[in-house]
Amino acid sequence: MTIRHTRRVFLSAATMMAAALAATACGSPQDTASGGGDAAPVKVGLVYSQSGPLASYGKQYLEGFKAGLDYATKGTGKVGDRKIELTEVDDAGDPAKAVSAAKDQIGKGAKIIAGSTASGVALQVAPIAAQNKALFISGPAATDAVTGANKYTFRSGRQSYQDVVTAKSFIGDAAGKKVVVFAQDGAFGDANEAAVKAVIGGAGATVSSVRAPASATEFTPFASQIKAAKPDLLFVAWAGTTAPAMWQTLDQQGVLASTTVVTGLDIRASWPTFGAAGSKISFLSHYFDGASDTEAAKALKAKVGTIDLFHPDGFTAAQMVVRAVQEGGDDVDKMVKALEGWQFDSVKGQMSIRAEDHALLQPMYQAKLTGSGTEYTATAQKTLTGDETTPPVTQMKG
Secondary structure, eight states: OOOOOOOSOOOOHHHHHHHHHHHHHHSOHHHHHHTGGGOOOEEEEEEEOSSSTTHHHHHHHHHHHHHHHHHHTTTSOEETTEEEEEEEEEOTTOHHHHHHHHHHHHHTTOSEEEEOOSHHHHHHHHHHHHHHTOEEEEOSOOOGGGTTSOTTEEESSOOHHHHHHHHHGGGSSOTTOEEEEEEESSHHHHHHHHHHHHHTGGGTOEEEEEEEOTTOOOOHHHHHHHHHHOOSEEEEEOOSTTHHHHHHHHHHTTHHHHSEEEEEOOOGGGGGGGGGGGGGOEEEESOOTTSOOOHHHHHHHHHHSSOOTTHHHHHHHHHHHHHHHHHHTTOHHHHHHHHTTOEEEOSSSEEEEOTTTOOEEOOEEEEEEESOGGGOEEEEEEEEOTTTTOOOOOOOOO
């Protein structure tokens, strides 16, 4: 409910007209377009994983979004006189639930949908945005296919190419180098092997793989295969409860001492799974607490305490939402234009949205762990700039 405060001032019709014209001339474009103080809120649907296997990622995204909104609106939660009204919906990592939720939010007046913790979800929501001419800002979902999905789809996190090119940076010039991918059988392993072959193999390396059944609990035979291959780089893509045993075996069999072993640094809760091997692994990293010292990082840390992997994705998404509304009002096509080519400072540093395909160009990190178990601390060994991790331009699909 809007409460109007009435001043006991009686103005002639001419005076009232003059006052109205003056207010229009002095107000912001958003005030003018939306009627000033009586402006309707901007409805934003946050469709992400509150439950399901990626719930911890979703929690970080939401915390980051709220911190980013506070930062971008200077604590007001408004753009001009318009409140950013958030509606949170749990997709549980289920694409069908996410599609239903996105349609429902758009039907209720939301012109902006943000979230998508899971890649499979993002790929199903993106077409809904195009069909309904709504702005979609995908979150932690890393699949490269979100980039260039359609003109209404953007991302606030990194993509898989940026992960793999960061791994490549550990061996410098890849020409003539031998790279082995160690992964589980299945779609996750397939995707990682394909990415390494495309990115590092495409740069001149010879890429092969050692694959293990997802049910495997004994890893000595796989460690022997890896050592026999004598790679310059071992890229490990692993998920699940067998990770501690896998890392212990690679360490005990001398794999970690014989080559450069690279894997992605996941959320802090996963760090103890590396056991004693953690300090011997080279990590590619999207983000960890202390990776940057930007003003945005300081603001985020003040809100959430220890910054974790996907806090920056939410923070950046909120900045993008505010930019879109500031420049586009309720016109989604103007929102799109406002984001295309936009360069801004965020938690990681300078970010740039490539106009051609909406790739988010951003810094990435080489990291090391020191300490052990629950006491591990991550430090940046090198920061790669957005130019150094730029993915190839993708043809916009729609």
